[in-house]
Amino acid sequence: MFTLEELEIYLKNNNADFEIIHHEYPIYSVKDAAGYFDIRKATPTLIVETEQGLIVLIVSSQRGRLNFDELKKECGFSEMKLADKRAIMASIGCPAGAVPLVGNGLPCIFDERLLIYDYIYGGTGNACRTLKIRPADALRLNQVLWFIE
Template identity: 50%
Template sequence: MPDIENLNIYLTDKHADFKIIKHKNPILSLQDAKQYFDIDKSAPVLILESESKLLSLITTSTERIDFKKLNIYLNLSKLKFADKTIVEENTGYKIGSIPLVGLNLPCIFDERLLKYDYIFGGTGNELYTLKINPKDVKKLNNVIYTINADY
């Protein structure tokens, strides 16, 4: 579990517009999140694999991922969800609690998130949620691809 205090220091040092929200019950699904924030503004971090290369995908929770279209759009092959064991071994986090910032993976960022003042996502600790300006999420990740509604 990451240290929330270190996350707070990191985001403050980077001049991010954020708030870390503590809650009593873990958030492990969108259903859990409904009681704490507008889930239309939730931004899960998904770990994908393409030809044994791992990528993070920060996207809107309201749309399904069309892997066939995404493969073509990004000129990647065999893009799919990474196995949970591979995710844990390579990130140190379990699926469902992957942080919005701080991963050292190449990132695909969904620019549809930029329409919101704030988005909500993981901190690496299921008892805390990160409320953050999506521009800061884009800036603080190793974004190598962007997608939008047209991908």
């Protein structure tokens, strides 16, 4: 995982259209984000455990509660559940609530619903910083192996 400075350099070097937003209070949920940006464009970045290992799940907040049985079928997995907090920390070096939208080094499932927005908002690895980025750049800069509709 990148430090904030490394993330910014990585995004600049890859010509991403982005901004890192600083906020006084940590954001751990979509509800926490309401005072900082349009929560319809919030992009929770979760880590799930599958039979293929840990995978990042980048989803639209407009999806509501996730049905992992449907998601695993859509992506062709036999098993899928939220990863254990300790496994997340050991794998990417940050807590579950602050998983970075870009630069986490894991394969990814990407929600195509995000592509309708001009910008999306997601984690940076620091709960007091949010990444605002064009969805096409988030798609391009992740190891996307699966899409969900």
